[in-house]
Amino acid sequence: MQQNREEIFRRIKVENWDLVIVGGGITGAGIMREAVRRNVKTLLVEQRDFAWGSSSRSGQLVHGGLRYLKQGDVMLTYHSVSERESLVKELPGLVNPFGMMMAIYKGKWLDRLIVRAALLTYDIMSRKFRRHTYSVGEMVSRFPGVRAQDLECGLLFYESLTDDARLVLRILQQAQEEGGIAVNYCRVTGLLKESGMVCGVALEDRVTGDKLDVHARQVVNATGAWADILRSHVRRTNSKRMRPLRGSHLVFSAERLPVSQSIVMTHPRSKRPGFVFPWEGRVMTGDTDIDHTADLDIEAACTPDETDYLLENIRFHFPDRNITRKDIVASFSGVRPVVGSGKKDPSSESRDHVVWLEDGLLTVTGGKLTTFRLIALDALKAAQPLLGRLPDLDKKQRIFPPVKDIAPVPADLKPETVFRLQGRYGDRANDVIAGARAGELEKIPGTETLWAELRYAAQNEAVVHLEDLMLRRTRIALLLENGGKAMLPQIRAICQPLLGWDDEKWRREEQDYLETWQRFYGVR
Ligand SMILES: Cc1cc2nc3c(=O)[nH]c(=O)nc-3n(C[C@H](O)[C@H](O)[C@H](O)COP(=O)(O)OP(=O)(O)OC[C@H]3O[C@@H](n4cnc5c(N)ncnc54)[C@H](O)[C@@H]3O)c2cc1C
Incomplete structure (x- = not known):
């Protein structure tokens, strides 16, 4: 850049x-x-x-949107499924297929029928038949602590996950x-x-x-x-x-809420679907969908009511895990750009x-x-x-050219890490690796991010403030306790000289970043 x-x-x-x-x-x-x-x-x-x-505060799904299908918006679902499939092909390592489990409870035969019909339509749209039914036993081992009472089965289907x-x-x-x-x-x-x-x-x-x-x-x-x-x-x-609509997410440690796939959970009160899913080594849950009336120039933040709502859903579906506010690593909130038609329920x-x-x-x-x-x-x-006339506007061309192989791959870099880097940086993955100093091809503890990515971002990715580096070039702010405060000395050692900031500028940036994190990404 x-x-x-x-x-x-x-x-x-x-x-x-x-x-x-x-x-x-x-x-x-x-x-x-x-x-x-x-x-x-x-x-x-x-x-x-x-x-x-x-665009940095979404549910991280590249998805067809079962909800839109349920609302009768078949074309939106069809286009979304088709785009999802193209992006998975073009951006391996950044847009990755991802299993989602729908928990089905006894007695809800109409819901079950609707879900099965929707999933079948989904498969037909993507021309991939990958659905699978899991028994209660399998569900409990994949989602430790999941509500087993009245659970009939789990239906697995596929969407894709990204880093927005x-x-x-x-x-x-x-x-x-x-x-x-x-x-x-x-x-x-x-x-x-x-x-x-x-x-x-x-x-x-x-x-x-x-x-x-x-x-x-x-x-x-x-x-x-x-x-x-x-x-x-x-x-x-x-x-x-x-009609700006706010949506919030919470991030937990994977130890407190260990899930290997995403699970779709109907909120016990609102009946709106929510998700719990693994992301970047942590586990995320979301989301809310409410009118956002605050000034748009003030960053959106997850309110105490939203935190309660999201925790209520987790506690209902994972009753034995005793999840509380103390388990939340970070929160984040975004405002959906939705065109209003005056409907009472924002979600419709x-x-x-x-x-x-x-x-x-x-x-x-x-x-x-x-x-x-x-x-x-x-x-x-x-x-x-x-x-003037522009060519090929009806033709879907590849967005990204195919990525060239990295050569030579350092011996200590695992294939999945190379895959991830190529997804995120394309051919520039070579530069990320080549620029790494000793030890920088290791992951920042608690994240999937390499130290070398920080170096690359500081040098090449138009970082103006520390929060750009912590919140969007990397997602350290969302993944580590207190926004990664404990890592700041190491981050400074790599990035300060590359950013050309003197000590006073670094001090101010650090202070601003930590204040922003407390106000908008902490726990309320
Ligand atoms: C909670 C939540 C969950 C979501 N989950 C998903 C999901 O899982 N999958 C999915 O596909 N979609 C999802 N979405 C929707 C998706 O995130 C949005 O539709 C998309 O990000 C909108 O992108 P945008 O570029 O239109 O808007 P934005 O990303 O908001 O970009 C608009 C930009 O314009 C800038 N701007 C405003 N005024 C000015 C100005 N005067 N001068 C210069 N710049 C200006 C703003 O700073 C902003 O960065 C979700 C959205 C939210 C909020």
Whole structure:
């Protein structure tokens, strides 16, 4: 990724842009990738860090979405299943197939019938018949402590698991290698207009405070839950269309909640499905789905009520494990960009994406992590009147070229680690390994991350603040107690010289990071 901000801003000023994308989440990254490969000169700007919005706070599933099928949204499920299958093929090591167990309890014959029908439809859509029924005994050994009373069986089906922030970075990396520019901590503060039509953006570099105007043939508003804010700059538009919905997750140690696969658990009160699943050496549970009325510029956090709700589900389904607040390692919360239709139950609002063209501003919002490529292609179709005809918008091309073999693989690196690195960094996995100093090909205790990944990120991945490194380049903040505070001296030894920060800057960054962690990622 581009590192040198001075050089980036010099280029932003002197080059002519076809497309400016506002928002560095999965939607913006996907559009950038699909635009750049069609020779559209593209600039992406993100007000905080890449993936800072909901794209680093999702349930980490690249999935078809059984829930959407149940709601009758067959096309969304079909597209999601098809995208899931493509991503599993293209991104081994970053998007990996993943078993999910549905616990079936006695007496719920209608539920059982519906679930079986849904799973069959799923298999038909993916043309893979991988369902399996597990006995109560098998369920109990796979999910120690699971509620066995009235348990009839478990139904296993497959989805895929990812690291959402790394997925965004991988897409951005690919788009930048092919000529696009993406810059973080750069906010759009206004829209430029000619004869009432949007023709560019007013930018503020949030590192230096510098301001500049950038013209473009098309401006895309890919700001997710923030979409209405940018839309409010467009003359004719003053109606709010977004319904930001907060979703929270909790992270536990795998010793306290040992599960080898994901289990889907219906909440005893709300009857909404929740999950417990292994992730990056820890175990995660989620999620909630409630109206988020707070200021979107203040980071979302899991409230005490949400923590209670999530714990209640775990305690109900794992009654013997005595899980309490003390067992929570970290929490995180994101705001779903959902288009509101006034439905009473937030969970029944559609999760499909929308594309709106208003006075030259193209807003692309809603949707899911899973369907980012389809969203991008739809956005570019709508941009053709201003960008000109773009080739192959109906053809699904590979997002990522195949990754070359790593040679030579150091003897102490296990094949699964190489696989993981190639998924996350593509051909750059070679650089991660080659740059490692003695001992840095070992994992940071309690995580799947190598010390060498920190070195690589500090050197190559546009880290502006310590939280970028801890929360999104790596997920240390979510995986280690107190946000990995105990590891900071070792992290500093590797990263401070590479980031060019003096001792005072490191001290401030550390303080800011720990405060952010306490406020938004700790336990309430
Ligand atoms: C709890 C939860 C669980 C989810 N689980 C899943 C899942 O398992 N699978 C799945 O497929 N999907 C899931 N989703 C949905 C998915 O995460 C979102 O649909 C997706 O991340 C939206 O991406 P986006 O790029 O549109 O928005 P975002 O990722 O929010 O990106 C928008 C970006 O725009 C930036 N921005 C805003 N205003 C400005 C400005 N003025 N200037 C510059 N930048 C600006 C923001 O800082 C933000 O980073 C989940 C979502 C949540 C919240």
